Amino acid sequence: QVPLVQSGAEVKKPGSSLKVSCKASGGTFKSLTITWVRQAPGQGLEWVGGVIPVFNIPVYAQKFQGRVSITTDESTSTVYMEWSSLRSGDTGIYYCAIRDGYNFHAFPVWGQGTMVAVSS
Amino acid sequence: DIVMTQTPLSLSVTPGQPASISCKSSQSLLHTDGKTYLHWYLQQPGQSPQLLIHEVSNRLSGVPDRFSGSGSGTDFTLKISRVEAEDVGIYYCMQTRQLPLTFGGGTRVEI
Numbered sequence: 001q002v003p004l005v006q007s008g009a010e011v012k013k014p015g016s017s018l019k020v021s022c023k024a025s026g027g028t029f030k031s032l033t034i035t036w037v038r039q040a041p042g043q044g045l046e047w048v049g050g051v052i053p054v055f056n057i058p059v060y061a062q063k064f065q066g067r068v069s070i071t072t073d074e075s076t077s078t079v080y081m082e083w084s085s086l087r088s089g090d091t092g093i094y095y096c097a098i099r100d101g102y103n104f105h106a107f108p109v110w111g112q113g114t115m116v117a118v119s120s
Numbered sequence: 121d122i123v124m125t126q127t128p129l130s131l132s133v134t135p136g137q138p139a140s141i142s143c144k145s146s147q148s149l150l151h152t153d154g155k156t157y158l159h160w161y162l163q164q165p166g167q168s169p170q171l172l173i174h175e176v177s178n179r180l181s182g183v184p185d186r187f188s189g190s191g192s193g194t195d196f197t198l199k200i201s202r203v204e205a206e207d208v209g210i211y212y213c214m215q216t217r218q219l220p221l222t223f224g225g226g227t228r229v230e231i
Binding site for chain 1: 171210212221222
């Protein structure tokens with residue numbers, strides 16, 4: 001299994017920008033499918049979107065389309081999720097997860113999560 | 121979008137006793153490739169979710185055999201034959217039959 005390490009917790013003001021990262025160690029980055037899942041405070045799991053690096057075409061849940069941008073850097077085996085203008089509703093823990101293969105099925109490896117708190 | 125509905129919302133179980141969680145989908149999760157894309161995750165307190173079972177009934181390596189999954193089409197069940205203290209947490213079903221991926225609302229299991 002390829003361990004995942006996510007960037008640290010962030011506290012931001014509404015309207016600010018943010019980029020969080022998820023780095024895959026070992027393995028072959030190009031053989032992976034990567035996904036992001038949000039957990040709002042006290043809530044369940046919600047799929048944000050994902051990307052297959054070899055195709056490099058991100059897909060998003062409609063709720064998050066236009067709100068976040070998922071990008072990859074093959075040279076560092078890192079996936080990023082970026083906001084250009086945060087809102088309080090973006091507050092939550094964001095998990096990245098990966099699987100071998102080019103499809104969005106069961107994800108066996110998860111990062112530790114990145115807490116994003118948006119408050120004025 | 122495929123809606124996933126889990127019941128019950130919470131479950132209080134005595135150690136050594138069985139537990140069962142139901143998950144129903146608004147559409148069949150049977151893919152044209154013959155596989156059914158329903159998976160179960162456990163989120164232990166303060167932890168990231170962990171995959172327990174994939175494609176209805178396949179336990180991930182290292183998952184105890186007291187966990188079992190069954191079902192087909194739109195109705196699925198996760199069973200724990202004898203609950204242990206380490207099994208506390210929130211269990212989620214998830215479908216990957218089609219995008220967007222969707223999760224059930226979760227079932228909290230407590231001892």
